[in-house]
Each structure stands twice: as structure tokens, then as C-alpha cells.
Amino acid sequence: MALDQLNNYAKFFGFILKYYNSEVVKSTTGSAFSDLENEETSDDTYNQKPEELVEDLKKMGPAYIKLGQLLSTRPDLLPENYLHALANLQDDVEAIPYEEVSRIFEEEIGVPVKKAFVEFDRTPLANASIGQVHKALLHSGRVVAVKIQRPGIRKAIIEDLDTLKKMAELAVKHSTAAKNYSLDQIIEELRYILLNELDYQKEQQNLLTLKENLKKYKLLEIPSPVAEYSSSKVLTMDFIEGKKITSLGKLKKIETDFNPVIDELVESYMKQIIVDGFAHADPHPGNIHLTSDDKIALMDLGMVAKFSPKLQEKIMMLLIGMSKKDSDEITEALLEISDYDPHKTDLKSFRRNINRLVMNSTSTNAEDMETGKVLLQMNRIAAEEGIKLAVELNILGKILLNLDQIVAVLTPKYDLQQAIRRFMDEMVSKKMKQELKPENAYGFLLDNKKLVENLPSRLNKITENLANNELELKINAIDEDRLTDGFQKVANRITSGLIIAAMIIGASLLMRIPTTYTFLGYGILPSIFLLIAIGLGLFLVYNILFKDRNSF
The missing domain is CATH 3.30.200 (Phosphorylase Kinase; domain 1)
Incomplete structure (x- = not known):
């Protein structure tokens, strides 16, 4: 192993040893945001200050600085004061x-x-790093x-x-915590x-x-x-000459009507996410500048997010559901783009927790609205239920979290939910027009051309099999293994019943034969066979009444 590699491992384990038993890690894997009530956390709660974590990440190197920046937009993983401290990693090298x-x-x-x-x-x-x-x-x-x-x-x-x-x-x-929160996917996202x-x-x-x-x-x-x-x-x-959004004075905010520019900013992000599938993924306040003529400049496009057409449709459903506070629509959209085991996942609990989260998000004003944070908290709820949401949803949450901050700074009373609903109708129309483009229509025609070409031969084959009584339907809705086990159990019960009945009849016939060895006037050997048969019969009845009922 190279010396550089050893140094990297030593550096990493030194960092882990320092923070492994800290309250920060415990809150990450424990109850932070679990009841959606403990939003505020004091610095004194933890044995390491947020600023200390920031300095340690800086010493670790640029990859860890970027990891800190990535974590600064994960309220589902870290307390509020740590998120603010990690955000300061943006410009200090x-x-x-x-x-x-x-x-x-x-x-x-x-x-x-x-x-x-x-x-x-x-x-x-x-x-920058x-x-x-x-x-x-x-x-x-x-x-x-x-x-x-x-x-x-x-x-x-x-x-x-x-x-x-x-x-x-x-x-x-x-x-288990690392698995639930897909730590490997977070690192893979960081690598990408x-x-x-x-x-x-x-x-x-x-x-x-x-x-x-x-x-x-x-x-x-x-x-x-x-x-x-x-x-x-x-x-x-x-x-582009401009100022960071966060450095604007109060007078400028009061004198200027920022609603038109915020309208364009919100609509442009809806278009990027839902129509184009290509979005500026890092719109934090340091990357968004206000020009001298009150325009917004989008800077630093090193990070972009790409969304597939299928994912765009589900995100559209999700955002519409969030704008209407429709928890059922939100849950369905989340489940359709997630990976989970329906036999092990408590979907009722997931739906209930999502509903609680949505109902608790009552504000519509930008200064109080936290669309991005709510979406990231949905990721936490999903992780606790063993549901793996698409990685792109985490990126979407990060985009919306940063967008929330910008809108809140420039237009605190802006109704973001209403704006999303207003723009969504236009986005749906644009999405439909995009799908009707010549290149997309050509693909649709090719698929239908194949269907039309193959349809006569397939219909001919179906009618031929039907005429010859050879038509077969294969249905995967039945659990074949369980059905086979059920039949085998029934066959075993019937066979056991027949054997027990034969033993009882045989013992009864033997009792009629005179013998010198008797018990209560009956032969000992047939009496033993009869008792064994009765015992087996009772055991079989017990299994049928109690065991089989619990198996289905």
C-alpha cells in the first residue's frame, strides 16, 4: 500500500474517531427531525461545535470540503446549526x-x-476549493x-x-443506519x-x-x-457585474419590486426540471448574483442535474401534490420512483408520516415556506421505513432548498406554492409539445409500425391455437411456490388420515382375536396400536385447527 494511501486512511480514521461517539452522529442516526418538532438545537447540546467540524473538514482536504457542502443541504441528516456552519465552506480557502x-x-x-x-x-x-x-x-x-x-x-x-x-x-x-441512508450512494453522488x-x-x-x-x-x-x-x-x-443575493441591503429590498424576476426564476427552474430535464443543481445564494439592472445571474454550472423523461413526469406529480398539500398524491409519486420490498415495508406507516409532514407545512409565504427541506425530510421518513427513493429526488430537494432561500431573501411574502401551481399548467403544456416533436413522433410511429406489421401473424396464431384447443394463458398473479406447498400439505393430511384410520380399524380387528396377554380384557398389542392411532389423530386435528390457520 502506497504511503499516500496510508496517510489518507490515517486522516480518515482520525476524523471518524473524533466524531464517532459525538452527539452529532447520534442525532443523524437517531431522532433529529423524527417528530418534525425539534427544529432548533443549541450549540451546547453537542461536544463538538459546528465551527470545529468546519475547520476539521477544511484540514481534511477539498473532497471533504465538498462533502461538507453537500451535507450543508441535508436537513434530514444534520441539525440546523450545523447546516449553517457547513454552508460557510463555500468561500474560505x-x-x-x-x-x-x-x-x-x-x-x-x-x-x-x-x-x-x-x-x-x-x-x-x-x-473555491x-x-x-x-x-x-x-x-x-x-x-x-x-x-x-x-x-x-x-x-x-x-x-x-x-x-x-x-x-x-x-x-x-x-x-443499519448507513444502509438506510444509502451512505454509499451519497459518496457516489459526491464522486459524480x-x-x-x-x-x-x-x-x-x-x-x-x-x-x-x-x-x-x-x-x-x-x-x-x-x-x-x-x-x-x-x-x-x-x-457579470453583480452582488450576491445575501449581501443586499435592507433599503434595496424595500425599494425594489423583485416579484417579476422571482417569477421568472421559479418558472425557469420548473422548466429546467420538468421540461428540459437539465437543471442548474447548485443555486445557493453565493452562485446567484443580482446585477445592477436588477436581473438575476446564474453562476457556476459545474454542478447540473439530469432527469429522465419518466422521472420528470413523477416529479411533476410530486410538485403538484406538494402545491395542493395532497399527501396521497405525494405518496404515490414517491413510491413510483422508489425501490422497496412490499412484504417488508410498512406502507401504512409511510403514508401516515408523509401526511403528518405535509399537514404540518402550513405556511405559504416564502419566508416561512421550506419546500426543499420538506422534500428532504420525506427522504428521511422513507429511509426509516426501508424505502430507497431515487437519488435524483435528493438533488431536487437540494435545488428547492436553495431556491427557497433566494426567494425568501428577495420576496419574503411570495407565495411559492401558488406560483408552482400557476406555472405547472404551462409546464404540462410545454411537456406535451416537447413529446410531439418530430423526433419523438418518429419513434412513436416506428413502434406502431412494428405493432401493425406483427399484428396479423399474432392474431392468426391466436385463432389457430384457439381452434385446436391449444390456447394457454400464463398468469403470474399467483404465488406458485405457496400454492404447491398448500397442495402438498393437503395431500400429506389426507395420507396421514388414511394411515391413522387404517391403524384404528386394524387395532379394532385385532382386539377380537383371543390372546393370553390382556389389559382390561383386551389384547395388549392392539391396545397399544389403538392408543398410538388416537394420539396421532389428535395431533393431526390440532395441526389442522391451529397451525394451518396461521400459515395463510
Whole structure:
């Protein structure tokens, strides 16, 4: 085993030993949010402060920082104060020196920074765990943002991911809580996210795709990439001047009517999720900027979510159900995109708990509404009942959780549920139109062409078998094993009854034969046979009356 691997394991186990018996872990696997009442938790409740966990994750490395960011949007796993502390992992890492930035740019693009740009700000605009951003000016006069990936970050992250993957697989094998919360899937999701974020060419394509999909929304801005100055480790794109949503002053919020822009933002996300199946998956307040002309800029498309057509339909049903507070519709939508054993899962308990959760979410105002958190709490309820919801639902919960925060900051009285209902009608119409596109219609025609071609021969075969009395119907609705066992049990009972009857008759006949060895005037041997037959008969009657009844 390599020295780097040993160091990774030592680092990981040191972290686990510190937090294994902490109250944070106990609350994660125990009762946090179990009654949906204990929303507030004091820092003094735990033997490790939230800030201490944040610092420890920073020391662990970039993969653990990203894991912390992922956990910061999981209220089904962590208490409220820890979620806020982990959210601070977004922007607090050491800057890459300018000399290193210049070297990476020239290696990747093949042109020195001084020749590529008229101006290049040596002080970074932002630092992140994977890279940092600089403002620059092209010779064409176009102002751009240049994102540079940290040197050696790919190797370090992949090594940490390998360690986390092995430990998660081990935990799932030996821990019920880890299995219920699909710890291995959380790590797999983290791996997928990070490997995509490490490839800036994918982010470049994501920018182009989202910009095309949202071109009708005039109050939303998505930066365009500069292809000639972009690679897998360098991404150059339009610089959009703006402020983070969270840094707006109270006066600005009071003086400006943000309802139109929030309408577009909410509708655009409904379109991304339900119509396009391609969504900006990380709309946390740090990635959403408000421009000087009061437009919203969607930044950082390293993380995107993709939803299959089938999943889009179920999510649409789920969101409609949530907007109407229809717990039955919500439960059905959840179960249709989940994996569970109907013989072992208590569906009544699941329905009851989902209904309680929905009924407790009474507010419609954005400042109190927590659509994303409610969806993530549904994931917790499902885990406790042994139901594995689709991983994409967790991503959807994360998107909605961040969207809740943005809407609440800009328009605290915004009725998000009403907005979802209003936009959903339009989304359904768009979804239908998308399915009627020529390429989709062509696939439908091909399927029906095959049906029409095969129908005559199949009908001919059916009528021929019917005429020859050879038509067979195979039905899988019956449990064949249980039915066979039942028949075998009946046959055994009949056979046993016949043997017992034969023993009684035989013993009775033997009693009529004179013998020197008697008991109460009857022969000893036939008396023994008679007693054995009576005992077996009583045992058989007991089994029929009590055992067989409990078997069905």
C-alpha cells in the first residue's frame, strides 16, 4: 500500500474517531427531525461545535470540503446549526499565487496571460476549493472572468474519493443506519459531482446548454464561455457585474419590486426540471448574483442535474401534490420512483408520516415556506421505513432548498406554492409539445409500425391455437411456490388420515382375536396400536385447527 494511501486512511480514521461517539452522529442516526418538532438545537447540546467540524473538514482536504457542502443541504441528516456552519465552506480557502495561475493558463491554452489579455487582475475575485476566479479584459474589449483550477487538485480529490468510497461500502455492510441512508450512494453522488466539476470543458458545455434553454427569460443572465481560452483546467466566460443575493441591503429590498424576476426564476427552474430535464443543481445564494439592472445571474454550472423523461413526469406529480398539500398524491409519486420490498415495508406507516409532514407545512409565504427541506425530510421518513427513493429526488430537494432561500431573501411574502401551481399548467403544456416533436413522433410511429406489421401473424396464431384447443394463458398473479406447498400439505393430511384410520380399524380387528396377554380384557398389542392411532389423530386435528390457520 502506497504511503499516500496510508496517510489518507490515517486522516480518515482520525476524523471518524473524533466524531464517532459525538452527539452529532447520534442525532443523524437517531431522532433529529423524527417528530418534525425539534427544529432548533443549541450549540451546547453537542461536544463538538459546528465551527470545529468546519475547520476539521477544511484540514481534511477539498473532497471533504465538498462533502461538507453537500451535507450543508441535508436537513434530514444534520441539525440546523450545523447546516449553517457547513454552508460557510463555500468561500474560505487560500489563494493560488499569481505566478502559478499564469503558468497553468499558459500550459493549458498555449498563450501567455500577457498576450491573451489587455488586463488581468492578479487579485482573485473568488476562491473555491477547486479553483479561483480572476477578472480580465480581452483585446476585443470584452470583460471576462477566468477560472483557474488548483494545481494537483484532481489527484488529491480522486485519492480522497477512493478512501471515502471504500469506507462507505464497509459502513453499509455493517451499519443499519448507513444502509438506510444509502451512505454509499451519497459518496457516489459526491464522486459524480466532483469529477464533473474537475472538467471545465463540461462546465463550458453546461453554460451553452442552459443559456439556450433559458433564452426566453429576459430577467435571467447566464455567462457565455470563450472557447479559445478554455480547457479542462481553465474556463474563460463573460464577467457579470453583480452582488450576491445575501449581501443586499435592507433599503434595496424595500425599494425594489423583485416579484417579476422571482417569477421568472421559479418558472425557469420548473422548466429546467420538468421540461428540459437539465437543471442548474447548485443555486445557493453565493452562485446567484443580482446585477445592477436588477436581473438575476446564474453562476457556476459545474454542478447540473439530469432527469429522465419518466422521472420528470413523477416529479411533476410530486410538485403538484406538494402545491395542493395532497399527501396521497405525494405518496404515490414517491413510491413510483422508489425501490422497496412490499412484504417488508410498512406502507401504512409511510403514508401516515408523509401526511403528518405535509399537514404540518402550513405556511405559504416564502419566508416561512421550506419546500426543499420538506422534500428532504420525506427522504428521511422513507429511509426509516426501508424505502430507497431515487437519488435524483435528493438533488431536487437540494435545488428547492436553495431556491427557497433566494426567494425568501428577495420576496419574503411570495407565495411559492401558488406560483408552482400557476406555472405547472404551462409546464404540462410545454411537456406535451416537447413529446410531439418530430423526433419523438418518429419513434412513436416506428413502434406502431412494428405493432401493425406483427399484428396479423399474432392474431392468426391466436385463432389457430384457439381452434385446436391449444390456447394457454400464463398468469403470474399467483404465488406458485405457496400454492404447491398448500397442495402438498393437503395431500400429506389426507395420507396421514388414511394411515391413522387404517391403524384404528386394524387395532379394532385385532382386539377380537383371543390372546393370553390382556389389559382390561383386551389384547395388549392392539391396545397399544389403538392408543398410538388416537394420539396421532389428535395431533393431526390440532395441526389442522391451529397451525394451518396461521400459515395463510
